[in-house]
Amino acid sequence: MSKNQKIVTDLINNKIEFVTTVPCKQLAGLIDEIDSAKSIYHIPSNKEDEGMGLCAGAYMGGKRSAIIMQNTAIGVTINTLVTLIQFYNIPLPMLISYRGELGEPVACQVEMAVHTKALLAQLNIPTYHFHHPDDVNELDSILKYSFMSKKPVAILTDASFWQGA
Amino acid sequence: MIRSEVLKNLIPIISDQLVVSNIGLPSQELHMLDDQPSNFYMLGTMGLASSIGLGLALAQSAKVIAIDGDGSILTNLGTLPTIANNTADNFILLIIDNGSYGSTGDQPTYAGRKTSLAKVAEACGCDHVVECSAEDTPAAVKAALDGENMTIIVSKCESGNVKVPVIDMDAPVIRDRFMREVARRNA
Numbered sequence: 092m093s094k095n096q097k098i099v100t101d102l103i104n105n106k107i108e109f110v111t112t113v114p115c116k117q118l119a120g121l122i123d124e125i126d127s128a129k130s131i132y133h134i135p136s137n138k139e140d141e142g143m144g145l146c147a148g149a150y151m152g153g154k155r156s157a158i159i160m161q162n163t164a165i166g167v168t169i170n171t172l173v174t175l176i177q178f179y180n181i182p183l184p185m186l187i188s189y190r191g192e193l194g195e196p197v198a199c200q201v202e203m204a205v206h207t208k209a210l211l212a213q214l215n216i217p218t219y220h221f222h223h224p225d226d227v228n229e230l231d232s233i234l235k236y237s238f239m240s241k242k243p244v245a246i247l248t249d250a251s252f253w254q255g256a
Numbered sequence: 257m258i259r260s261e262v263l264k265n266l267i268p269i270i271s272d273q274l275v276v277s278n279i280g281l282p283s284q285e286l287h288m289l290d291d292q293p294s295n296f297y298m299l300g301t302m303g304l305a306s307s308i309g310l311g312l313a314l315a316q317s318a319k320v321i322a323i324d325g326d327g328s329i330l331t332n333l334g335t336l337p338t339i340a341n342n343t344a345d346n347f348i349l350l351i352i353d354n355g356s357y358g359s360t361g362d363q364p365t366y367a368g369r370k371t372s373l374a375k376v377a378e379a380c381g382c383d384h385v386v387e388c389s390a391e392d393t394p395a396a397v398k399a400a401l402d403g404e405n406m407t408i409i410v411s412k413c414e415s416g417n418v419k420v421p422v423i424d425m426d427a428p429v430i431r432d433r434f435m436r437e438v439a440r441r442n443a
Contacts, residue, residue, distance in 0.1 A: 109311070135338075136307075136334070137335075137337065137338060138334050144301065144307025144308045145310060145314075146311060147304075148307065150315075152311065152313075152315025153315055153435075153438065154315040170300070171301050175301045179431040181431070
């Protein structure tokens with residue numbers, strides 16, 4: 092099973108039926124896989140805070156939701172994470188492309204990468220870093236943890252994770 | 257007619273419905289006029305009432321009314337293409353367009369100048385867009401509730417506010433109470 096298939100299987104097994112995405116090159120294969128999953132309503136959003144609003148609404152409507160985005164979105168969504176997702180105790184798995192790490196070809200991406208973990212720590216968001224391909228095996232537990240605790244969780248997936256066999 | 261009067265006239269029509277209300281005075285006014293479990297008060301994320309409403313409408317079958325404002329739609333203008341391309345026929349987006357940022361002191365918005373939100377919604381691909389006067393808003397909302405199509409209503413009203421108390425309910429209580437009501441309606 093590919094990493095993308097494994098991730099989507101874990102989403103489905105955790106009854107996630109509503110996924111919003113804002114694209115990243117590193118996530119292209121995963122977004123395709125989500126789009127073709129029959130039990131998931133895939134709704135692309137134009138900006139990540141909009142996507143979190145969609146996810147909060149779907150969750151209140153009885154459908155577990157998740158967002159897939161790039162780490163640059165942490166800069167866009169701090170107010171939404173704090174005053175919607177955390178303030179109302181809404182679970183939200185965030186599968187995040189961690190750009191600007193080792194192997195990054197675009198210097199500008201590093202500028203947000205160096206702040207990513209510090210910002211997530213400041214927000215008290217449980218954060219997991221997938222670096223080795225085997226790290227994907229922890230996803231199922233992380234998803235369960237998010238819904239159990241009704242908290243957002245961040246899963247940072249870097250280039251080594253995506254490129255590894 | 258100002259927003260608080262539009263809301264007051266709407267209560268008999270929307271009281272029975274799931275309502276997601278916008279940050280600031282609109283939520284406070286709805287809370288003061290008709291607090292109940294079918295209301296979700298969005299307290300902190302300007303622009304996201306329409307997104308929360310759409311997500312809710314797509315996830316379950318009861319009708320949903322999102323009450324938004326012109327300033328908030330302008331803040332999250334990307335919401336209109338998302339709405340247009342993800343049709344939920346149980347969704348009504350009511351934009352109370354008073355041409356100003358009411359909760360912050362009535363600073364003018366661009367919707368009160370050259371920008372027509374009804375035309376923007378149509379250009380984004382929304383199929384059923386209605387622009388109406390403040391006075392005609394209850395009838396427009398009733399027609400949308402009686403119909404079977406996702407509808408965007410732009411209610412043109414005057415700028416101005418009344419004094420209303422803040423909402424002191426805890427956010428998880430608002431959310432939990434609302435979710436139980438949504439589940440009850442879908443049982």
